[in-house]
Amino acid sequence: METQTQHYVRRDERREMIAQAARDLLAEKGLAGLRTRDIAARVGISVSTLQFHVRSKAALLDFIAETTRDAFLALLPPEPDPAKDALLQLRAEVQAFHDSLIHRPDLAATFAQLEQAAGGQAGLAATMAEFKALWAGRYTRILTIGRDQGLFRPDMAPLPAAMMVTATLVAFQNRGPDGLTLFWPVYDEIQRALLAPTP
Amino acid sequence: METQTQHYVRRDERREMIAQAARDLLAEKGLAGLRTRDIAARVGISVSTLQFHVRSKAALLDFIAETTRDAFLALLPPEPDPAKDALLQLRAEVQAFHDSLIHRPDLAATFAQLEQAAGGQAGLAATMAEFKALWAGRYTRILTIGRDQGLFRPDMAPLPAAMMVTATLVAFQNRGPDGLTLFWPVYDEIQRALLAPTP
DNA sequence: AGACAAATCGATCAAATGATCGATTCATGG
DNA sequence: CCATGAATCGATCATTTGATCGATTTGTCT
Numbered sequence: 494m495e496t497q498t499q500h501y502v503r504r505d506e507r508r509e510m511i512a513q514a515a516r517d518l519l520a521e522k523g524l525a526g527l528r529t530r531d532i533a534a535r536v537g538i539s540v541s542t543l544q545f546h547v548r549s550k551a552a553l554l555d556f557i558a559e560t561t562r563d564a565f566l567a568l569l570p571p572e573p574d575p576a577k578d579a580l581l582q583l584r585a586e587v588q589a590f591h592d593s594l595i596h597r598p599d600l601a602a603t604f605a606q607l608e609q610a611a612g613g614q615a616g617l618a619a620t621m622a623e624f625k626a627l628w629a630g631r632y633t634r635i636l637t638i639g640r641d642q643g644l645f646r647p648d649m650a651p652l653p654a655a656m657m658v659t660a661t662l663v664a665f666q667n668r669g670p671d672g673l674t675l676f677w678p679v680y681d682e683i684q685r686a687l688l689a690p691t692p
Numbered sequence: 693m694e695t696q697t698q699h700y701v702r703r704d705e706r707r708e709m710i711a712q713a714a715r716d717l718l719a720e721k722g723l724a725g726l727r728t729r730d731i732a733a734r735v736g737i738s739v740s741t742l743q744f745h746v747r748s749k750a751a752l753l754d755f756i757a758e759t760t761r762d763a764f765l766a767l768l769p770p771e772p773d774p775a776k777d778a779l780l781q782l783r784a785e786v787q788a789f790h791d792s793l794i795h796r797p798d799l800a801a802t803f804a805q806l807e808q809a810a811g812g813q814a815g816l817a818a819t820m821a822e823f824k825a826l827w828a829g830r831y832t833r834i835l836t837i838g839r840d841q842g843l844f845r846p847d848m849a850p851l852p853a854a855m856m857v858t859a860t861l862v863a864f865q866n867r868g869p870d871g872l873t874l875f876w877p878v879y880d881e882i883q884r885a886l887l888a889p890t891p
Numbered sequence: 892a893g894a895c896a897a898a899t900c901g902a903t904c905a906a907a908t909g910a911t912c913g914a915t916t917c918a919t920g921g
Numbered sequence: 922c923c924a925t926g927a928a929t930c931g932a933t934c935a936t937t938t939g940a941t942c943g944a945t946t947t948g949t950c951t
Contacts, residue, residue, distance in 0.1 A: 501917055501928060523808045525724040529909065542929050544910065608866070609722045609808055646884065653874060653881035660863035661856045667807070675852060682852035685845065686885030700898060700947055728939065741899050743940065 508546050510536050512560040513599075515553065520602035524610050529553070554610060558620040561603045566627065568593050568600075573631060579639025580684070586635060587680055590662050594673065601666040629655050636687070645687045658683055706745050709735050711759040712798075714752065719801035723809050728752070753809060757819040760802045765826070767792050767799075772830060778838025779883070785834060786879055789861050793872065800865040828854050835886070844886045857882055 502510065514535040519527055529550060533543040547553045570585045593600055604621070611618040632655035639645040661683060665676055701709070713734040718726055728749060732742040746752045769784045792799055803820070810817040831854035838844040860882060864875055 504927080507928085521811075523723070523811065525722075525726075525809060526812070527724075528907085530907090538928095539930050540909085541911085541931075545928070548910095550909070606808060609805060610724060612720075612722065612866070613725070648884055650877060650881050653878040654885075656863065656874065656878050657856065657860045657881060657885070661859045664855065664859035664862070667811070675855065678849060679852040679855050682849050682856060685847055686853075686856070690889035703897080706898085727937085729937090737898095738900050739939085740901075740941085744898070747940095749939065 504546065507536075507538075507542075508556065509560070511543060511546060511553075512557055515557050516561060516599040516603045519557070519606045520599045524606040551614060554607065554614060555616045555620065557603065558607050558617055561600055561607070562620060562624045564597070565593065565600045565604075565624075568597070569631065573634040573638060575638050575641070579635055579642050579644050580688075582635050583632075583639065583684075583687075584680075586631060587658075587662065591673070591676060594665060594676075601663070605663075605666050625659075629659050632658050639687070644689060646689050649687060654687065703745065706735075706737075706741075707755065708759070710742065710745060710752075711756055714756050715760060715798040715802045718756070718805045719798045723805040726805075750813060753806065753813060754815045754819065756802060757806050757816055757823075760799055760806070761819060761823045763796070764792065764799045764803075764823075767796070768830070772833040772837060774837050774840070778834055778841050778843050779887075781834050782831075782838065782883075782886075783879075785830060786857075786861065790872070790875060793864060793875075800862070804862075804865050824858075828858050831857050838886070843888060845888050848886060853886065 511532060514532050515527070518531050518535065522528075522531070529543055530540055532553075533540045536543070547556060569589050570582070573582055604624075607617060608621055611621045629652075633651045636645060636649065636651040636654050636658075640647065640649055640651065661679060665673060665679075710731060713731050714726070717730050717734065721727075721730070728742055729739055731752075732739045735742070746755055768788050769781070772781055803823075806816060807820060810820045828851075832850045835844060835848065835850040835853050835857075839846065839848055839850065860878060864872060864878075
């Protein structure tokens with residue numbers, strides 16, 4: 494039961510539908526199996542119409558990257574705040590990522606696929622790099638705040654620690670149904686690894 | 693200046709040349725851009741000969757996965773030993789991975805690419821899963837040993853911690869020339885995160 | 892040397908794939 | 922209601938790509 498085929502959708506809306514279908518297919522078949530025909534079919538339009546809205550496949554990948562980045566960033570908690578408890582902010586940030594894996598599994602999967610194609614697409618690589626910098630930056634700030642608050646180890650280096658945390662989170666992408674079993678145990682380990690020792 | 697084209701190479705040797713060329717191309721173009729013609733050209737044989745040695749592209753991916761797994765495992769240090777210092781063993785393990793990124797960048801890149809294709813190839817997925825279990829298992833054992841030795845935190849959970857370490861290491865794959873700048877700073881952070889607090 | 896198996900190649904095929912073009916349909920403002 | 926532009930479609934193209942087949946060359950064993 495698909496959404497009733499709806500003719501004559503405005504450009505922006507149609508492009509959004511295309512991006513969503515492309516993300517889903519990217520998560521299912523992988524980049525190597527992404528076909529413009531499949532995307533068009535899932536949207537319910539012809540290949541010609543798809544080409545009309547997105548000139549080429551390269552442009553499509555750029556477009557997917559941008560919309561995926563925006564969609565993911567929109568799911569994140571408020572910006573890190575030095576006045577709030579850093580541990581709570583860290584947990585909220587991780588919780589948001591966890592929720593995204595459950596409710597929007599296409600997002601992380603799309604990132605994973607696009608990263609493999611980034612080597613060869615200048616625009617793509619830029620979008621991906623920008624996103625990763627933004628995302629890791631949030632964790633770096635939270636960790637810095639927490640260290641200043643005395644919650645985390647004084648010898649904790651925020652940037653390396655942020656890379657450790659984000660890398661660990663990303664590893665939970667592309668897993669089967671039971672793939673998230675270890676998510677919170679692993680987060681607990683991260684937390685213990687960051688917290689200042691209590692003498 | 694290629695290695696002088698050499699006709700009539702025995703099956704096993706030819707298949708090894710094919711696997712190596714495929715790994716290199718996989719690292720360069722990505723899975724989506726992997727073409728049997730390109731592989732054959734790099735090896736210096738015709739597509740027919742390639743097909744003679746490896747039946748299909750699916751079989752090729754399986755074969756690549758197996759040889760890559762073996763090549764990577766061969767680079768690792770001796771098995772974890774409860775009698776030796778766990779921190780030294782951990783560092784040696786990480787050093788081996790670091791060296792592999794420098795001297796055999798095709799290995800990690802190939803794994804990253806194949807993982808994207810694993811969803812859809814039963815045999816591939818099995819090989820990849822087996823490898824990841826083996827690799828993470830080494831770290832789990834080292835961490836357990838170190839905890840028993842009193843070197844690591846008593847509340848450290850070996851399996852989650854091992855996932856954290858391996859995930860962080862993997863994140864250093866597919867980077868540019870300066871991509872390894874933060875490798876050792878990040879490892880130092882991992883080490884600080886694992887070590888038992890000194891009162 | 893002769894025979895048999897192994898390895899290689901050139902030619903070719905059928906399907907897949909991204910892209911283009913012209914015609915057609917729908918929406919919307921005047 | 923009609924004129925203009927936006928959106929959609931069907932047909933078609935040129936290339937790419939994985940795969941097959943038969944013929945040929947090379948190694949090896951006796």
